Amino acid sequence: MLLPVPALSETTVALCIFFILLVPFAGAGLSLINTGLGRSRSAAHSMVASLCILAVAAGVYFLCGFAWQGYIGRPAHVFTVAGSEWSWIADEPFFFRGLELDGSPASLAAWLEMLSVGLAALIPLGAGADRWRLGACCASTALLAGWTYPLFAHWVWGGGWLAQLGVNYGLGHGFMDGGGSAIQALGGLTALAMTWILGPRRGKYSLEGMPTGIPGHNAVFVLFGCLLALVGWLGLNSAGAILFTGAEPGRAVLIAVNTTLAAASASLMAAVITRTRWGKPDASLSANGWVAGLVASSAACAFIIPATAVVIGLIAGALVTLAVEWFELRLAVDDPGGAISVHAVGGIWGVLALGLFAHIPGRVLNTVSGPLRGSGSGDSGQWLAQLVGVATLLGFVLPLTYCLNSLLDRFYPQRVAVEGEQQGMDLFELGAGAYPEFLTNPEEFTRR
């Protein structure tokens, strides 16, 4: 049995409400980052798609997503293996009908998830920029918010089998993720699946397979989006730690310091690496580093000291610069927003980092008792639990999201028609450009 979720004090409820209200800034930030890293002739399309994705995700999660995700201690389908009960999917009524939206932990979790599923669904948009049809974005989001996300989130945050690895199998406290690095990884892996399904943009790769740089159209949007994302992640990490791991509200200060330091060190690391390698720091990779730091901080930020957060950030910043190059050059994956490197690689690193570095004495949910410790502090069980989570992401979630989106693609083609790409998504799909009065040179990069 998992520990029951304790009742939250009135002040803790107020803090949670407030943290969750900051989460939309993460969505606003990611939208601007995606849009700024895309082409000017797809900018309106990217923003409309962001709005629609957030809307569809909220609606579908309300319809059936929460019913399958649930929350710790609430009804779920369990199966018994070797004498242990494992929970694999929640059993709630649709449309939030079983839920009093009154500030209870479950209601706060449902609301937080309604926003954070939209966040996860925004991630693939960065990878599918300039070629993903609006209708298909919405349909793919419905699959994510209605099935992939709730299922995996139940396992992690709803008292499902990953969370039960501790009580049932003795692996530390079971799979742990305070603020959602694993959720980001889910979004990033969906982005990877989408790049396979959509294929690269026309003109991205030469006949010999050499990639061309297609710069984002507005660096100010990208970097300003990073600052908004920071605020959103401060909310996300704090609310998640309280609702899903039982952190005390005062630990929000630790979480905030850690989150900030991880983002800061990751962006500086990306700037230093790009400067060292190519002579000049790269603006968009520094921005990607910043977000990768945020993503990597999420899982562990409530369970580490600030110096560790700096280390996690530095490694995240290094990983993202290498991953971006690796995906583009080696795997011929065209990911304009760097979504895979930032969210999948950064998220998986964050999940593993918890297993390595976590070291907080004190109660956590998901287990019977005892302090949370990573392998660096002598508990290799926790590290194993994190590895099982990563294996689930790579071995189950990635194939699942690939299959679902391929199936969708068969019935409703996800990639825009050729003339759409030539014309630009804005004109082709929306009938109007984002900046009708400004003179641009849109052909410059497609001609190559």
Next chain:
Amino acid sequence: MLLPVPALSETTVALCIFFILLVPFAGAGLSLINTGLGRSRSAAHSMVASLCILAVAAGVYFLCGFAWQGYIGRPAHVFTVAGSEWSWIADEPFFFRGLELDGSPASLAAWLEMLSVGLAALIPLGAGADRWRLGACCASTALLAGWTYPLFAHWVWGGGWLAQLGVNYGLGHGFMDGGGSAIQALGGLTALAMTWILGPRRGKYSLEGMPTGIPGHNAVFVLFGCLLALVGWLGLNSAGAILFTGAEPGRAVLIAVNTTLAAASASLMAAVITRTRWGKPDASLSANGWVAGLVASSAACAFIIPATAVVIGLIAGALVTLAVEWFELRLAVDDPGGAISVHAVGGIWGVLALGLFAHIPGRVLNTVSGPLRGSGSGDSGQWLAQLVGVATLLGFVLPLTYCLNSLLDRFYPQRVAVEGEQQGMDLFELGAGAYPEFLTNPEEFTRR
């Protein structure tokens, strides 16, 4: 007698402070939406006007607005009709002098109103884009913040006669509006009055009266503004529900879920309708739908279940697309920002929706006792009270704001001189453009 306002717990005060601090994002969002929907050569003017409007509104509300609006249970002028006492205007000293700004309900209400009067005053700016002089904007804002808004807000939120319809006349709980749909409608009706006074932009209508599409100059600003507006409205709806209808703080979760779902469903509805009718979803109408959903959710969001919020949003999204076309084609009203359709139509729909759908057992202010119910739950009195409120908006507020602004126009012309419109508001009124280094084709749309 209205129920006295109960003392708020320390935590509730903290939550209210926090909700109100989010309200400026609604102002920032509306400013970007207005600016993005206008021309590039008026962009600096639109933003400067937004700043000045917020500044003048705050200043004038501080000077005399609150003195006339007041708050439930505080001094007011009453007149007696048929044995009942009706309050028509508050009787407070100027300059907040009677008010301890210490976290009391009245001080929180005063501060919330100081921000939300600016929000209402931003609405006409969207309708007057590209032709409304800066000085006249400020003067018109002073009239709104100093007289029209406080008067009507006293009736609704200050314990005035609309709120007393329940206790005095048996109409449900009297006119109810949690988050301010009626206030938005007031702003929207002022926008309507301004379009009549200012007339359409040059080149908007051909000699035969056919309208020309003049697209907004920056779709990214518009859609990003929608995401900021969401955060602002979450604050607005929660703070309003607590301070003006006595909602418990935990209900903020319900309010947030409802507000989000209303915006989401309204924007999707607008996208679907425009796609169905014209083959392509319209970016600016989807954005307008999103905001209309927010506006329509305000009145009732504390008193409905989430499924009802979806219905309110869907209808709001449909209404706004029809209204935009109707005003532009049938009534020859040139409203670049869609302010009338979004805020007047959306706001009136929100007020009526409360009368139809409200169904929350539990205490509300404004009345002696008993649950709040809309006509759909068997209380046609509440529905009548909402109708009286709408009649007041259309039959009293609209003529009042039209007369005040016409009078102002006589002494201080509100519309810019002809050369101002030819040159662009930025150069003519500010002496500098918003984007001096970018090449634009500003004549393209005025030549037509």
Next chain:
Amino acid sequence: MLLPVPALSETTVALCIFFILLVPFAGAGLSLINTGLGRSRSAAHSMVASLCILAVAAGVYFLCGFAWQGYIGRPAHVFTVAGSEWSWIADEPFFFRGLELDGSPASLAAWLEMLSVGLAALIPLGAGADRWRLGACCASTALLAGWTYPLFAHWVWGGGWLAQLGVNYGLGHGFMDGGGSAIQALGGLTALAMTWILGPRRGKYSLEGMPTGIPGHNAVFVLFGCLLALVGWLGLNSAGAILFTGAEPGRAVLIAVNTTLAAASASLMAAVITRTRWGKPDASLSANGWVAGLVASSAACAFIIPATAVVIGLIAGALVTLAVEWFELRLAVDDPGGAISVHAVGGIWGVLALGLFAHIPGRVLNTVSGPLRGSGSGDSGQWLAQLVGVATLLGFVLPLTYCLNSLLDRFYPQRVAVEGEQQGMDLFELGAGAYPEFLTNPEEFTRR
């Protein structure tokens, strides 16, 4: 002995957490303002520099800044003069090691400072726009965050000798600054030092020394940044007043109303003055006025009535318009962002305004007992304490920051090479422009 810092109630801790979480919006706002007031060909550089500055500031403050700033009642180095003990620098371990990040007042202060040191470090960036090398920005930020800021902040907010002027020397309550006007002044004076070290941009002054107007490239960013800055300052002023002067949490309403009114009146004053003098209101000076009002409000906003906040704002708005002209014409100081006028002049005015107008009965920290009163209320000691603080800023902080940055300049030139200025910072330092698809006329202003 200074009064001990009282334990904060659970609700007050929650409010502080929430106020501090709003502070990043001040950073986001200042970044956009700086970028918008610069050239389009430096826009990406300006945003990347903002991100790096925030990152370096947070990191260095975490490394050693807090160790030297400390907090009231914690270990510090003291020297004894004439029988009184004066604290001149804190004595904490590096890396926050002595600090439980658990919501205690000291941990909240450390976190607030980690963000607000970044804010102070952003200020010189506005003055060094279009010519300050990215690496030098980072190095200069490290000096500010690692030495100048912590030293001065210890004196003001860490129980240092400026704060002790009251208990030790009878000067009112010692030097007082609720929200950090003095900190802004520190940033503004560093900006002044940087303009001296960097020199004016090429083409700014003719051979005869006449300045040329080089307009900012995006007025929408500038004015939108002002709205974000408002939210950030509301957080900054409230958190500072609670943590550094012991204000009760309910006074946040007073602080918010005062902050808003100061910004509003300052921007209107700047608009009126520029309109009166040059026939047209100036957009960027109105924006600068708004921010100057925020900066000037910080010190005193918890200790004055709203009408006084209006007066402080009006004077701040007037000062900033005069100072901008004075620095540009008389002192040949090229400050594209107006950083010196807004933050140094506005900040010093804010510090003095507290000495003139403060009048709040009630407990404040930093002293033994008795109400806080400015010279306008009969306590000329408080006024003297504020004058000592200003003298310290001008006589110690300005020379210190000038020397440190000059020394840095000798070993690591801060100004970009000539070809960098000709090419634009984006291309020269980052290898890519901010807006690669938009056509611009970048030569127009440099040819002159």
